[in-house]
Amino acid sequence: xxxTKFAPKQLVRVGLLAALLTVSACGSDTDGRSTxxxxxxxxPIATASFEVTITNLTNAQPISPVAALIHQDGFNSIVxxxxxxxxxxxxxxxxSNSEFLSEVQALETTITTxxxxxxxxxxATQTIRLDIFESELAGAQLSAIGMLVNTNDAITALNAxxxxxxxVGESRTYDTIAYDAGTEADTEAAGTMPGPADxxxxxxxxxxxxxxxxxxxxxxxxxxxGLVSSVLTQAHRWDNPVSRVTVTRL
Amino acid sequence: MxxxxxxxxxxxxxxxxxxxxxxxxxxxxxxxxxTEATSGxxxxxxxxxxxxxxxxxxxxxxx
Numbered sequence: 067x068x069x070t071k072f073a074p075k076q077l078v079r080v081g082l083l084a085a086l087l088t089v090s091a092c093g094s095d096t097d098g099r100s101t102x103x104x105x106x107x108x109x110p111i112a113t114a115s116f117e118v119t120i121t122n123l124t125n126a127q128p129i130s131p132v133a134a135l136i137h138q139d140g141f142n143s144i145v146x147x148x149x150x151x152x153x154x155x156x157x158x159x160x161x162s163n164s165e166f167l168s169e170v171q172a173l174e175t176t177i178t179t180x181x182x183x184x185x186x187x188x189x190a191t192q193t194i195r196l197d198i199f200e201s202e203l204a205g206a207q208l209s210a211i212g213m214l215v216n217t218n219d220a221i222t223a224l225n226a227x228x229x230x231x232x233x234v235g236e237s238r239t240y241d242t243i244a245y246d247a248g249t250e251a252d253t254e255a256a257g258t259m260p261g262p263a264d265x266x267x268x269x270x271x272x273x274x275x276x277x278x279x280x281x282x283x284x285x286x287x288x289x290x291x292g293l294v295s296s297v298l299t300q301a302h303r304w305d306n307p308v309s310r311v312t313v314t315r316l
Numbered sequence: 317m318x319x320x321x322x323x324x325x326x327x328x329x330x331x332x333x334x335x336x337x338x339x340x341x342x343x344x345x346x347x348x349x350x351t352e353a354t355s356g357x358x359x360x361x362x363x364x365x366x367x368x369x370x371x372x373x374x375x376x377x378x379x
Contacts, residue, residue, distance in 0.1 A: 125345050126337035188338035290332065290348055290357065300333050303345040305369050 112200035115316040116229060118210060120182070121191040123241075124308050126301040128261060129222065130161030130213040132182040134194045136206050138175040142226055143211050144280045150247045154280075157211055158219040158247030160260050160268025161185070166211070177202050185215065186309075206230045208313060215261030216302045219250040219275070220283050224311050237314035241307035244283040248275045254286060254296035264297050317359070326352065326359040343369070 116136070122129050135141075143166070144154055153166030163181055170176045177198050186192045198206065207226045214220040222242045232238055246252070251274040257266035287293040290300040319325065332348040349362030 122338075123343040124338065125342060189340035189342055291362070300345075300348045301337055303348075305343055305346050305367075307343060307369075 117314045119193045119312045124304045127214040129186040132212040133163035134210040135179040136177045141175045155249040161213040216263040219247040232315040243306040246283040328354045329359040
């Protein structure tokens with residue numbers, strides 16, 4: 067991990083959390099809330115822990131490793147009708163979330179980030195855990211984003227949902243839809259998509275889509291529906307929603 | 317497929333899809349259809365048998 071890209075605030079809290087986790091025991095106070103005890107003479111620092119469980123609802127569109135973050139109000143990973151940032155473009159075209167995570171870690175609004183530990187196949191479920199201090203909870207929002215990899219630049223995203231009012235032990239469920247990042251033409255042509263249906267190119271800095279803005283995705287045409295230059299088949303089509311996200315406060 | 321009550325379904329198609337990749341319950345990706353009434357891959361008509369979610373609206377009235 068490249069810590070030099072962290073904002074000062076991030077550096078401090080990462081160091082503090084790491085120190086706490088190495089010297090301390092985790093437990094629960096009488097409210098059932100998880101705590102981190104830094105030592106015998108220091109009061110426990112309350113944490114707020116969340117599990118984000120993502121299920122892929124498509125037939126044949128694996129979702130690239132999801133980038134998840136807890137942040138304050140004012141951040142949106144994508145905005146319909148506006149151009150995608152470089153980090154989002156790299157997710158949308160190649161399924162790589164490292165640039166996006168570096169970008170958001172440098173933002174003052176970001177509290178913590180986490181990457182999924184691999185792609186989520188059709189029908190599969192993966193859980194990502196995020197921990198913050200309870201003092202950071204007020205106003206906290208969750209965002210998550212990943213690519214439908216058998217496409218040119220389709221993504222699905224959970225966009226800045228409030229999580230600070232989820233009671234301990236309870237959860238909230240969201241369905242997410244597919245967006246077109248607008249950074250690459252939707253040719254479906256051989257060599258243009260990184261997923262297993264093609265094994266082609268991922269990120270390319272050229273912005274070749276008809277409109278260089280994020281839109282709701284219109285779906286894939288596929289060769290079975292008459293696009294003879296497409297390497298996709300009817301199996302790669304989808305309808306919304308494409309993923310279900312359950313957020314649980316531990 | 318059960319019969320189309322509208323009587324608009326075709327015949328003689330070869331079938332649009334093999335087994336699903338995702339064998340768990342998942343969101344339907346839609347019907348492909350084609351425009352061939354007595355041949356092609358689908359007996360559905362791509363001009364009239366397609367849909368996009370949502371497909372029903374449920375209203376609960378408390379009496």
